[in-house]
Amino acid sequence: MVGAGWRARTILASLDSTLFRVLGVCDPNVKAADDVAREFNIPCSAATLPELLATSVEAVFICTSPIHHYALSASSLSNGMHVFCEKPLGTSARHAVQLVRLARSRRRVLQVGYQWR
Secondary structure, X not given: OEOOOHHHHHHHHHOOOOOOOOOEEXXXXXXXXXXXXXXXXXXXXXXXXXXXXXXXXXXXXXXXXXXXXXXXXXXXHHOOOEEEEEOOOOOOHHHHHHHHHHHHHHOOOEEEEOOOO
């Protein structure tokens, strides 16, 4: 889980834990990451995405401010992760196209979340 705010907590509370395990949460606000990890029994909390990607994660949920979605998604895809990103994928249509191309070239899943629609 990338981000430890309200959206991350909402998603974590709704996940079906019989299908997979959440292995880590990262947020520059280390206290927030630690609090979410403790609340949802997540074994790892980190301050940065590279720290999280260094663990055994296979996919990431990106639940940060939209201004960060493109860079975090691109970095995650480039590192072999599947990505679920809250809307929008970036701040331009070009960002979205670049992420789709990157996901295809890496054979990774890129999904956009449109809750509350």
